[in-house]
Amino acid sequence: MNWQLILGRVNGKALAAPMLVVMMLALMVLPVPSFILDIFFSFNIALSVMVLLTALYTVRPLDFMAFPAVLLITTMLRLSLNVASTRVVLTNGHTGPDAAGKVIEAFGHFLIGGNYLIGVVVFVILTVINFVVVTKGAGRIAEVGARFALDAMPGKQMAIDADLNAGLIGEADARKRRTEVSQEAEFYGAMDGASKYVRGDAVAGIVVTVVNMVGGLLVGMLQHDLPFNRAIETYTLLAIGDGLVAQIPSLIISVAAGAVVSRVANDQDVGSQLINQLFMKPQVLYITAGIIGSMGLIPGMPHMAFGLLALLIGGCAYYVPQLLAREQAAAEPAQQAPLPVPEMEEASWQDVSPIQALGLEVGYRLISLVNTSQDGELLRRIKGIRKKFAQEVGFLPPPVHIRDNLELPPSGYRITLKGVEIGSGESHPGQFMAINPGMVSGSLPGQQVTDPAFGLPAIWIDAHLRDQAQSMGYTVVDAGTVVATHLNHLLAQHAAELLGRQELQALVDHLGKESPKLLEDLVPKLLPLSTLQKVLQNLLAEGVHIRDMQTIIETLIEQAALSQDAYYLTAATRVALGRAIVQEIAPGNQELPVMTLDNRLERLLLQALQTGGSEGGGIEPGLAETLVNQTVQASQLQEQMGYTPVLLVPAPLRAMLARFLRRTLPQLKVLSHAELPDSRTIKVTHLVGA
Numbered sequence: 001m002n003w004q005l006i007l008g009r010v011n012g013k014a015l016a017a018p019m020l021v022v023m024m025l026a027l028m029v030l031p032v033p034s035f036i037l038d039i040f041f042s043f044n045i046a047l048s049v050m051v052l053l054t055a056l057y058t059v060r061p062l063d064f065m066a067f068p069a070v071l072l073i074t075t076m077l078r079l080s081l082n083v084a085s086t087r088v089v090l091t092n093g094h095t096g097p098d099a100a101g102k103v104i105e106a107f108g109h110f111l112i113g114g115n116y117l118i119g120v121v122v123f124v125i126l127t128v129i130n131f132v133v134v135t136k137g138a139g140r141i142a143e144v145g146a147r148f149a150l151d152a153m154p155g156k157q158m159a160i161d162a163d164l165n166a167g168l169i170g171e172a173d174a175r176k177r178r179t180e181v182s183q184e185a186e187f188y189g190a191m192d193g194a195s196k197y198v199r200g201d202a203v204a205g206i207v208v209t210v211v212n213m214v215g216g217l218l219v220g221m222l223q224h225d226l227p228f229n230r231a232i233e234t235y236t237l238l239a240i241g242d243g244l245v246a247q248i249p250s251l252i253i254s255v256a257a258g259a260v261v262s263r264v265a266n267d268q269d270v271g272s273q274l275i276n277q278l279f280m281k282p283q284v285l286y287i288t289a290g291i292i293g294s295m296g297l298i299p300g301m302p303h304m305a306f307g308l309l310a311l312l313i314g315g316c317a318y319y320v321p322q323l324l325a326r327e328q329a330a331a332e333p334a335q336q337a338p339l340p341v342p343e344m345e346e347a348s349w350q351d352v353s354p355i356q357a358l359g360l361e362v363g364y365r366l367i368s369l370v371n372t373s374q375d376g377e378l379l380r381r382i383k384g385i386r387k388k389f390a391q392e393v394g395f396l397p398p399p400v401h402i403r404d405n406l407e408l409p410p411s412g413y414r415i416t417l418k419g420v421e422i423g424s425g426e427s428h429p430g431q432f433m434a435i436n437p438g439m440v441s442g443s444l445p446g447q448q449v450t451d452p453a454f455g456l457p458a459i460w461i462d463a464h465l466r467d468q469a470q471s472m473g474y475t476v477v478d479a480g481t482v483v484a485t486h487l488n489h490l491l492a493q494h495a496a497e498l499l500g501r502q503e504l505q506a507l508v509d510h511l512g513k514e515s516p517k518l519l520e521d522l523v524p525k526l527l528p529l530s531t532l533q534k535v536l537q538n539l540l541a542e543g544v545h546i547r548d549m550q551t552i553i554e555t556l557i558e559q560a561a562l563s564q565d566a567y568y569l570t571a572a573t574r575v576a577l578g579r580a581i582v583q584e585i586a587p588g589n590q591e592l593p594v595m596t597l598d599n600r601l602e603r604l605l606l607q608a609l610q611t612g613g614s615e616g617g618g619i620e621p622g623l624a625e626t627l628v629n630q631t632v633q634a635s636q637l638q639e640q641m642g643y644t645p646v647l648l649v650p651a652p653l654r655a656m657l658a659r660f661l662r663r664t665l666p667q668l669k670v671l672s673h674a675e676l677p678d679s680r681t682i683k684v685t686h687l688v689g690a
Helices: 002-008 013-029 036-058 067-095 100-111 116-165 172-221 228-262 270-278 282-296 304-337 366-368 379-393 464-469 479-493 502-512 517-521 529-543 550-561 567-578 576-585 599-612 621-640 651-664
Strands: 358-360 399-403 414-416 419-426 432-436 449-450 457-461 475-478 593-598 648-651 669-672 682-688
Touching: 013 067, 036 067, 036 100, 067 172, 067 228, 067 651, 100 228, 116 172, 116 304, 116 399, 116 464, 172 228, 228 358, 228 419, 228 529, 282 304, 358 366, 358 464, 358 479, 366 379, 366 399, 366 479, 379 399, 379 479, 414 479, 419 479, 432 464, 457 464, 464 475, 464 517, 475 479, 502 517, 502 550, 517 550, 529 550, 529 567, 550 621, 567 576, 567 651, 567 669, 593 599, 593 621, 599 621, 599 651, 648 682, 651 669
Parallel strands: 358 399, 593 648, 593 682, 648 669
Antiparallel strands: 358 414, 414 419, 432 457, 432 475, 449 457
């Protein structure tokens, strides 16, 4: 086996963590000589200093993302060293203060003066400072920072989406900023939990020190026959030295944790912030020098110490303005240097920003509805609406571009088509819209409004009234459903405008994969793509889906040789799709209720068609008004009976009446006799013009 090849493929940095874990396990399990302990204790102190300096020189908390993992590793390293040193202290402590190595002996003799009582006091003070002050404060700051980071995520995500939609940043920058936002929340959450490591380390240090003292006293007196005075002095010095050599790095790491989570991010490190914001204000320094100097004049005070300190602070106050002046003078030449005046660039096509086909603008209170991190389901519902539209209508609509608009009311929204508003309304997150379908048993307290999609009377109610409203017969929907339903309704109304050349080309490409020969025979041999688009738009404008593209294309292939007129081709296509059109109006084989024209009115309209053309321009104004009024009345009566308003007319009149009545009665379906399948029976409910 080629071990060199295997090791060459392994990244050296990737081996650092496994080797460190193996080393800590070895310290806990295997007996370690005192010389090796000295090396590891020295490495532990050096590592803690490196962590502190790295924390002080970081500009942003995310620059030290590995800090939570560093807390875990350094804590486990200190505990491993405590276990190893405890074994050595209890085994060889009777031989003298240097039994556990020179580092522990140095801390026991030089730092605490060789007095075990002083050592106990110093150890307790360091532990209290670490456990109660530094670690607890850093943990609290990390906890609050995690909460604020999570609360601020939706706004930051919406700001990124707004910049992306406005073209201020690219997709790569947006992806990078989103990653930074999520990393910031994860970092503070990890720091909140990692601070518990240091608190546990402090408790473990106390326990280990007590065990070393008590256990060493028993081992020295019972097993090695040491006198009580010598045993308590030797093992106490060793235990306190061991505790201090672990607690001092722990305190340094705790200070580093506090420095990381307590700083406010800008373009400077902690040291630069302290100098610039604390010692670079001459007024503050002069006042401080005066106060310290005055305190030095009080009888009994150390005049020399206060006087020297006041002179030092006053000298700094005198020197700071000169330093600031030199820095400003050094910066002025660069600012005053004549910059080359950039030539005005010529206008280019890059200055023309395309208008999005579909847009949804929301007020700031509705941001939560379009943010997935706050369980906003509107984005998911919009995806579902586009998928449902594609399945029911027959082509994929353009995507909906969402952005916030501060000019809108806080709870307002606006739906745009090619930059033009086609619908607007208000939706109140946290409340529900109770829609009155016409058969409710009572009234509810709340804001009286109109359903933006269907124009029904509605009320915005609080959440606790939801069950009551449903029991009274109201249709209750949440704020996101209100916007989604309105958008779905507008998509269906403007389906013809949504079928642009790009969408048609995508539809043709999709069909070309399944029936390439069929499309080649039609486009562009018999019909140009623009005529096909007009025919499909005519069908969509009258509420006819285009899912059955095979029938549509086959019909156009047959009829294109007779005429290239889009309206003629639309009428022929409707006849071919007659079964599907009637099926959508009246599912199954049930009887089809229809309205028809009176014979006299029918003859008048045929004459007007011959004189005025297919647009209905020849209809006399009085006759047109009568036709509209009676059709409206008949449609209302048919709707009250629970039927879809359908007007059955002769084939020559169908296109003219459909366009003429569409503005007044958008829900009216105008069918010709030729479009009715032979298997369907009709039921005449009203006679228009009788």
